Amino acid sequence: MDIARRDLLKWAAGTGGSALAAGLALPGTARAAAGTTTPRGLPTDRWMSRLDGGLSVLGLTVPGTHDSCCQNPAYGTEWSHTQNWGIPQQLTEGVRFLDIRCNGLQDAPDELGIYHSDSYQHIRLQDVLDQCRAFLRSQPGETVLMRLRNERAGGQALDDAEFMRRVNHYLDDLGYRGLFHFYGWPTLATARGKIVLIADFANPWGLIDWSSGENGYFDTQDLWQTGGLDPLGTKGQRIVAQFDRAFLNPTYPKMFVNFLSYAGGYWPKTSSQALMDRTVYPYLSARTQQRARFGIVPMDFPDFHVNVLQMLIDKNFI
Template identity: 80%
Template sequence: MGIARRDLLKWGAGVGGAAALGSGLLLPSTASAAARTTPRGLPTDNWMRYVKDGVPLLNLTIPGTHDSCCENPNYGTEWSHTQNWGITQQLQEGVRFLDIRCNGLQGAPNELGIYHADNYQYIRLQDVLNQCRSFLQGHSGETIVMRLRNERAGGQALGDDEFMRRVNYYFNELGFRGLFHFYGWPTITAARGKIVLLADFTNPWGLIDWSSGENTYMDTQDVWEIGGSDPLAKKGQYIVNQFDRAFLNPNSPKMFVNFLSYAGGFWPKRSSQDLMDHTIYPYLNARTQQRARFGIVPMDFPDFHVNVLQMLIDKNFV
């Protein structure tokens, strides 16, 4: 799916676990009046500020979004619609992991557009990065973890070398290199004010390599299609198992990732609501007094599930 240069300019102008964590986190004495706050009083726009310096990012529970820029079903269908909040509001509400998937753009030989498969979402990578930079400039205690994926879909799919060339264009010519932390899982101190890059594209640079399964850096549950009867119940069990796995391995050197999203023939709104009602909320609600290092937890439509989003933030501060 391509886009003419005139339309590009038009659309692009827009915008053991308890012991391991116990001494690393501080509750605020007062919450910001302007921000939404969690049940434990954390301002959602600034909650990482209350994580003590020196705490490894690996020790945190980090709420996120799946296909973070897919806000409009007109840019695909309801199948490709996964979010109602834009990037800036997601960050204001406490989301700290973004799932950013790119193809090339017709008429823009150096640029990357954000896609869901071959559906262009009418936002460019520089728009996303500018929004992230603006947020971090106003919230210097926060960090953003970003999966940057070569989507490899449709007429704008890019090969490995061309995708890397365009990424370098963003780092160097467009001046975004200094916005990123590139190598190895950092402490919160090293990550503050930066985007921690997870590279879901072929590269020789020694970055933190994404895995949708397991590798040196990550242990990921991202089951999005299951055969047989009652696939949502089965997906719910995968989610619970990954929560338990993360909780029971507090000293693992890998980041646990647990996608709460599911496709598999269901529109995201339906699968998300079913999983939240029958699996995720009951699991978390039964453990509100239990500190947990759950790692990265991406979801669809956090605006429909603010209670779960805030429960995940509060997991860091029990």
């Protein structure tokens, strides 16, 4: 089934989507308690602090989340539900890349709200930044990589100039500028205690510019919709190809990104489970003794796939 994601979101808001959400049966999954350690004994809340500060973030495997704030299907539908953990627990469990998507916030002319398409997730950008700042103060040896996206959706969509004005409001008027690293891929020593800002919005500032394909900063796999008889098989092939490409190019001067998430007519929970079971876990578990620089690896529902999350962290220490 080949349906545009935004059409899926709109369709699922009706009775058909509600009925499917109520009837969804989730396969058995792996879970973790807070304050965990990886199979190699790394504490998930401070694993980066164990790495040499001279290492560039380009040399890391960085587990992340896709649509990081979309916790509650009531704020949209099950089609837009991608996470169960909130930001504080994601960070505690070892996630270090956040996918933050913003529109304007109704009745708040200077603020940005977190959205999935046009569905407000009932959390503001300043809430996310405060959560990240609290975590980084408690774990100053860590860093967070953040994609900040202009979602451009619904009645709260913002044009380029207004989005930039509001970003500057956060940086200067609300005092968040010192929380960020802005320009070029840093070493860990430079990035520790800060958010590395990745700009997925038009700007003239020379920031690290996101690409969902390839540009001077990124080489990204983000196939979220395709046709054919086995679209999840096709997505799995793309995931493996990107893992292999990253493994075979350890000094490549761009950040690899490999999204493990997929929409394309499937519930996020079921597509995530199928891809993990069929492709991701078998690939990683067969290579547990192989160090790799996989770059950023965003996923849906890491609480269901703690084994994968922790294997990705451990890739940095083999």
